[in-house]
Amino acid sequence: MEITRRRALPGGRAVLGGVLMAVAVVGVFVAYDQAGRTESDSIVVAARGIRLGEVLEPSDLRAVRGELPAGSAGFAEVEALVGHVALGPIGEGEVVQPASVTDDAGSASVHEVAITLPGRHIAVGRLKPGDRVDVFVTYDEHTTSVVRGAPVVQIEAEDAASLTSDREVTLVVAVPDGDAVAALVHALRTGDVTVVRSTFADASRDDPLMYDGGPRTTTADGGAEAG
Numbered sequence: 445m446e447i448t449r450r451r452a453l454p455g456g457r458a459v460l461g462g463v464l465m466a467v468a469v470v471g472v473f474v475a476y477d478q479a480g481r482t483e484s485d486s487i488v489v490a491a492r493g494i495r496l497g498e499v500l501e502p503s504d505l506r507a508v509r510g511e512l513p514a515g516s517a518g519f520a521e522v523e524a525l526v527g528h529v530a531l532g533p534i535g536e537g538e539v540v541q542p543a544s545v546t547d548d549a550g551s552a553s554v555h556e557v558a559i560t561l562p563g564r565h566i567a568v569g570r571l572k573p574g575d576r577v578d579v580f581v582t583y584d585e586h587t588t589s590v591v592r593g594a595p596v597v598q599i600e601a602e603d604a605a606s607l608t609s610d611r612e613v614t615l616v617v618a619v620p621d622g623d624a625v626a627a628l629v630h631a632l633r634t635g636d637v638t639v640v641r642s643t644f645a646d647a648s649r650d651d652p653l654m655y656d657g658g659p660r661t662t663t664a665d666g667g668a669e670a671g
Contacts, residue, residue, distance in 0.1 A: 482510040488519040494534040497554035531575045576642040578651040581631035585657025593644025
């Protein structure tokens with residue numbers, strides 16, 4: 445009869461050592477899993493497309509969890525934006541940044557004016573909402589700017605035609621005051637209006653561009669004057 449020796453069970457120290465090793469492994473895994481994670485912040489985004497000049501309401505906004513890119517700023521609470529005015533179009537889901545709204549609630553207002561013209565009078569290729577335009581009017585031999593840097597709020601073209609076609613295009617532009625509205629409406633009713641892309645950062649009627657149709661001569665300082 446063959447006698448075999450039974451294997452001895454691990455001692456208490458061996459068991460304790462195994463437990464400690466397992467705990468250490470779990471700790472390392474958890475630390476590694478959390479290493480690439482950071483605390484998500486509350487960020488306010490547009491719940492729908494917001495047009496320039498709109499007063500923000502709670503239903504226009506929602507808070508999501510996420511992280512802003514480096515150098516970007518946003519708002520953490522919807523309530524902080526209620527009553528402020530959009531300074532330009534804000535797309536659905538877009539982060540609402542401080543530069544996109546007025547500093548104070550109800551601190552700005554704009555007037556929207558529709559301009560319907562043949563596409564050839566909008567000599568700027570294809571515009572999009574948020575672009576800025578200068579509006580000029582011509583009376584016989586005299587041309588002057590009516591408003592410069594007016595933001596485009598909405599664009600509608602017949603049959604989605606190109607803005608450079610002969611079909612009519614309607615632009616809705618935002619102007620800052622009643623005087624600008626009156627000047628623009630008067631130009632549309634009495635003159636030949638043309639719209640061009642603007643480089644102005646703000647809408648203004650100051651320092652209008654003007655051409656009187658006369659011959660141009662060069663002055664001593666290199667400038668130009670009407671003959």
